[in-house]
Amino acid sequence: MTKQGLLVVISGPSGVGKGTVLRSFMAQNENVRLSISATTRSPRPGEEDGVHYYFLSRERFLELAGSGGMLEHAEYSGNYYGTPRDMVQRELDAGNDVILEIDVQGAMQVKAARPDALMVFILPPSMAELTRRLVDRRTEDEVTINRRLAAARGELEQAHRYDYAVVNDNIEDAVEKLAAILRAAKCSTRYLNDFINEVQCL
């Protein structure tokens, strides 16, 4: 029987570099899958179903969510977003680790549904540095940046509800820490419970 993969939840404020850390982590580690969200919003040009999102009708989304088919879900600006439970479970059963990059609210829903999920928060080295990163992206105006910084403060207050925090001071270092967290989790006596019980008969 293939050993189940780990369910890993990653959150962190906008601008902290979650995407960069995750891309680099995925490039360096095998048997890791990034979860694909489902949404009721329309595809934007270039977005493919099953690649960027699973695009679902409102009816189908609510039916799935109502029957426990979403690990977490929420409504933003009139559209629903969520994590389909089946897809995640299929990858875990195949022995792949599955990473959910989701916000604090969704993360707490996952934690409630799956207490075995590994909860990781990506921290900025400082608010000053987070501000600099948001400004340097040059993709948002000052009002948006200030809104994101206010949201970041709220999110940071929830960081202690996660198991681990990785300070993204340096990408390589953050990737190595994330790898150590997953590696250590696979040495936890809870994860190795079956082997611990078996070893006496081997």
Next chain:
Amino acid sequence: MTKQGLLVVISGPSGVGKGTVLRSFMAQNENVRLSISATTRSPRPGEEDGVHYYFLSRERFLELAGSGGMLEHAEYSGNYYGTPRDMVQRELDAGNDVILEIDVQGAMQVKAARPDALMVFILPPSMAELTRRLVDRRTEDEVTINRRLAAARGELEQAHRYDYAVVNDNIEDAVEKLAAILRAAKCSTRYLNDFINEVQCL
């Protein structure tokens, strides 16, 4: 202020290779100290006080143990053995990680006194392999080996009381897992609590 080091408890059955794993780990990692036990037994030829053991009189040992000066202690064959709390605390305060290589009974005393201790159990890949390693050492007769194997079974039953289990199939792999466990522990939100509270003001 220097960040406190980690208190790491390592246990595992006789013959599993704890000593080899720890020597290799210590050679590859800085700021790690191996705790030195105190004992009331007499020094053997070549043993130095403060290097192999702290050699204490029976009176001094019991006085220390009675006043909470031992993190754990036990009596074997009429002699006392224990871990002096002061020495451990001094190293932790200096920011060094301190490893206690102790048996299950002592480990559980440490866990009760210091719930923040990182509890790691070294597992053999199988009982067959553990038997082979004990036989290959050629230092014990058959009666002693059988006694050690019986003790090993009893110890393995306690492995689930530890946080982590490292299978010593291959020294290098076991050392890397131990390093990942310590690295991950330094990313735990409990360990980073102060930084998480501060980052919003940085």
